[in-house]
Amino acid sequence: MKTYPLAALGTLGIILSACSSEDAGNATNADSLLAADWDAIQDTAQGQVVNMYMWGGSDNINNYLDEWVAPRIKQDYGIELNRVPMNDAQDIINQLLDEKIAGKTEGSMDIIWINGENFKAAKDNDLLWGDFTGQLPNFNDYVDADAPEVSEDFGEPVEGLEAPWGKAQFVLVHDENQYEDPPKSMSELADWVKQNPGQFTYPAPPDFTGSAFIRQVLYETTGGHEQYQQPAADIGNLEERLEPMWQYLNSIEPYLWREGETYPESLAKQDQLYASGEIAMTMSYDPALAASEVLKGRFPESTRTYVLEEGTLANTHFLSIPFNASDKAGALVAINELLSPAAQTAKLSPENWGDLTALDLEKLSPEQQQAMNEVDLGEATLSIEELEQNRLPELSSDYIDIIEEGWTEYVAKE
Structure with missing residues (x-):
């Protein structure tokens, strides 16, 4: 995300200096609320x-x-x-x-x-x-x-x-009547995808949930989240570190829904594919979304959510x-x-x-x-305790654009 260029900030300063005294008074009155009873x-x-x-x-x-x-x-x-x-x-x-x-x-x-x-x-x-x-x-x-x-x-x-x-946490969603023992790691997921071609996909970035899935792949394919708890600019070999993530995503792409030639444009589209039975799994950064969809009759009653063995992304x-x-x-x-x-x-x-x-x-x-x-x-929702025990910290925001632009360049265009 970009901040104002210097020229815009200069213009902004001129504009703000021209505000009327009445506007300034209003601002002062509003700021007084920060100390008011x-x-x-x-x-x-x-x-x-x-x-x-x-x-x-x-x-x-x-x-x-x-x-x-x-x-x-x-x-x-x-x-x-x-x-x-x-x-x-x-x-x-x-x-x-x-x-x-x-x-x-x-x-x-x-x-x-x-x-x-x-x-x-x-x-x-x-x-x-x-x-x-x-x-x-x-x-x-x-x-x-x-x-x-x-x-x-x-x-x-x-x-x-x-x-x-509120708080949110990434979960994977599946129908336990179809697959009682779903993959619990990215390695297992890759094997599962190849054994069940056409049954898995993820929303294309910049969809928030699709981007979160890619960040989850990043953690598991490059050695964990700890190394990324610093600004992206401080990692000199970041491009090299991200390479295993691109390799993973490209390795499963031919086995995705529609052979990876296209991706759902949003989580809503992805959920529709799951609800209609076109794919066997979906995902959410809302751990209770599946339960809500079951209540509405959109998802099968046998829908369940789960987290990966190494934990999943969580944020507030x-x-x-x-x-x-x-x-x-x-x-x-x-x-x-x-x-x-x-x-x-x-x-x-x-x-x-x-x-x-x-x-x-x-x-x-x-x-x-x-x-x-x-x-x-609801039965589709994990307990708060289980979710809390498997929370992983999010990346700092400066990684997001790097990853989303990288996905377009190294996965979507490949």
Whole structure:
């Protein structure tokens, strides 16, 4: 992801210096919220309309926001939460960049859902409001701010600029009635793919899940994740280290669905292939997605998920407030409510979303822990304990473009 070129930054400085004193006053008033009493923040938020910009490709997630969250925030705080669907988080960043260059101080976005490379781009270009998480009572009461998965986002220090909303982990999905003992390593997967031609594929990057599958291959074919827990620029022989990954992907390509001549353009397309029986396996960075699809009748009831023996990629996704959000008080209250034990417990259910909680279970009361433990994750979902025991840290965001561009050059074009 690119930051502003110097010329654009110079133009931006001229534009911002021309802001009216009234705009400056508004900015000062907004910044005062970062030190305000929480009751005062709630009073200010009354009657505000909070626009939440986010990826809109999941019916489950959309319904959770529209039918569970929004009515409660309206009733309890007098805030209207308006979900604005976007095709990709990159579109959110691009719009904020445009607004900053144009000097737009009263933006249309109040909350944005981002993580990883999009967070780094937003942070590098000063597109986020400020260090706000310490103002949130539910963050202070229920989140372990020092946990690595909370304090860093794909290797980038969070510094209070975004609040954790949930956790995700890469899983593989299969029908146990067809294959009771699925491959548990990339080596076993390669053998399985060759023995079952046409039954496996993965979404083409830049699809997030397809890119995650490639990063999973990277870890297992090049000697583990530890070596990549540093900036890509610090690895002098990175191209050489990545070579076993390209060799692996090219070795299985002739045995993939449609002989690897084409790849699903998205996880949704891949899931359709699995649901229709064209392929025997799919994958997800949402460990409860399969259970949700079973509930909807889209996936066979015998669908199960699993992790690899050496673990799978895991990350945290976050909510942030843009630099020019018009209703920052309302955004603070809404994010705080999304971090409440009640909202996080409802989010955990596959009937709503199935997203893993961002809260530290040890900080919950016994009653809150019991409520979360009683959520039926479905037979297709692994236990939280098993997932936690097999988490691997994500790459820092500067690797993502390198890997995705490399896949186009060394795999797709081969």
